[in-house]
Amino acid sequence: MFRIGQGFDVHQLVEGRPCIIGGVEIPYEKGLLGHSDADVLLHTIADAALGAIGEGDIGKHFPDTDPKFKDFDSKELLKEVWQKVEERGYTLGNIDCTVIAQAPKMAPHIEEIKEVVASLLNADVSQVNVKATTTEKLGFTGRKEGVAAQATILIQHKE
Numbered sequence: 001m002f003r004i005g006q007g008f009d010v011h012q013l014v015e016g017r018p019c020i021i022g023g024v025e026i027p028y029e030k031g032l033l034g035h036s037d038a039d040v041l042l043h044t045i046a047d048a049a050l051g052a053i054g055e056g057d058i059g060k061h062f063p064d065t066d067p068k069f070k071d072f073d074s075k076e077l078l079k080e081v082w083q084k085v086e087e088r089g090y091t092l093g094n095i096d097c098t099v100i101a102q103a104p105k106m107a108p109h110i111e112e113i114k115e116v117v118a119s120l121l122n123a124d125v126s127q128v129n130v131k132a133t134t135t136e137k138l139g140f141t142g143r144k145e146g147v148a149a150q151a152t153i154l155i156q157h158k159e
């Protein structure tokens with residue numbers, strides 16, 4: 001049996017924060033603002049995975065009112081979500097993600113991000129695709145005010 005899920009997330013770009021996207025710290029003059037480390041891509045993937053198993057979203061499981069999740073490492077967040085997926089007997093089919101950002105430039109970091117995501121999802125890197133697009137300088141991403149990410153995931157029951 002297969003199930004699909006999709007995720008979407010946005011975080012603001014501000015000065016004085018590290019820019020962590022897909023579990024990789026990307027050298028850039030600004031970073032992403034959030035209650036956790038604000039890793040917009042891993043949040044998107046976690047939301048897609050929770051969607052695939054019908055378990056709501058990360059706000060439900062990791063509320064931003066809980067001090068426990070302040071500056072939380074989103075790799076840990078995704079590991080916890082993926083444990084729920086595996087407990088239900090699923091493994092990754094494949095995942096396709098898009099980072100929507102005028103900046104930073106993602107291309108030099110895509111391979112490393114794919115490795116991180118594959119490792120967090122106990123999968124092979126061939127099952128993971130990560131791509132990036134600008135919005136041609138339009139909108140909040142185009143003005144470099146924030147970064148958005150979206151993901152579509154297919155999970156497959158092990159039997």
Ligand SMILES: Nc1ccn([C@@H]2O[C@H](COP(=O)(O)O)[C@@H](O)[C@H]2O)c(=O)n1
Pocket residue numbers: 100101102103104105106107108131132133134135136
């Ligand atoms: N933050 C980004 C955005 C885009 N890229 C790469 O550039 C290519 C062209 O972007 P367009 O928005 O003009 O389609 C895109 O396909 C990505 O490979 C990037 O590295 N980082």
Ligand SMILES: C[C@@]1(CO)OP(=O)(O)OP(=O)(O)OC[C@H]1O
Pocket residue numbers: 009010033034035036037038039043058059062063064065069070071072
């Ligand atoms: C991850 C959590 C929890 O620390 O905080 P943020 O980093 O603000 O991220 P968001 O994508 O707004 O939603 C989930 C939150 O509950």
